[in-house]
Amino acid sequence: MxxxxxxxxxxxxxxxxxRHQMLKELGLIFEIRTKEVEEVYPGGLDTEQIxxxxSELKAKAFEEDIKSNELVITADTIVCVDDWILGKPKDREDAVKMLNALSNxxxxxxxxxxxMSKEKKVSFSxxxxxxxxxxxxxxxxxxxxNYKPFDKAGAYGIQEWIGFIGIDGIEGSYFNVVGLPIQRMYQELSKF
Structure with missing residues (x-):
């Protein structure tokens, strides 16, 4: 397409x-290639900028060895309640604290x-x-x-049990909450 x-x-x-599943469902053929990146951001960024x-930091790790025919897709998701940015929980206690903060x-x-390709970079949130x-x-x-949500920002997956019983409303993209704003990404890829 x-x-x-x-x-x-x-x-x-x-x-x-x-993310793998969403790109497959979009009908894209892709390879998975990751690099270790220390996910640290400077103070003073607006929440939407983090x-x-x-994601740009993750893409930058590919700058030196990206080929002219390659397009790298990187993403990062955060959960924010008030001014608290919730990443992935460190342990069970951290997950409990996060879910209590999100409750009600x-x-x-x-x-x-x-x-990002050799010639171009497009970023969005x-x-x-x-x-x-x-x-x-x-x-x-x-x-x-039962679900061990330690690899998920905010300690939950909307597509899992807690999403079924706990989430009573969303405004915006469901797929964004799963981990990739696939509709917006499709639009940006079609213009790339």
Whole structure:
């Protein structure tokens, strides 16, 4: 469908199985290639700028060895409640703290994406507002013990049990909350 990309070898620089699945469902042929990057951002960035900065940082790791026919896709997702930015939980206690903070309130899920070739770089972010019902301690414990959400920003996956029972509303892209704003990415890829 994206004929403008036929001369590119697409590289998804992510280990996320959810991102892999979304690109496959989009009908794209891609290779997975990752590099270790210390995900640290400078102070003073607006919340929307943080995941864009981190996705560009991940893309920068490919600058030296990217070939002229390659297009690298990098992404980063953060969860923000009030002014607290929730990354991936360090451990069970951290996951409990995060889910308690999200319980019975709204938060933002912000994904940053960077599309980079030898000649061009396009970056953008997408924000989705998510509202959780009040979660009981038993629900939080059950979810963490059975789904082990330690690889997910904010300690939850909307597509898992806690999303089914706990999320009572979203404004914006569902797929952004899963981990990749696929509609916006499709638009940007079609213009690349």
């Amino acid at each position: 994206l004929n403008n990309l036929k001369d590119y070898q697409l590289i998804l620089a992510s280990q996320s199985p959810r 995941p864009v900065y981190l 309130r709204s938060h933002q899920v912000i994904s940053g994406v960077c599309l 997408t924000t989705t507002n998510v509202h959780f019902k009040a979660l009981s301690d038993e629900e939080i414990d059950y979810y963490i013990d």
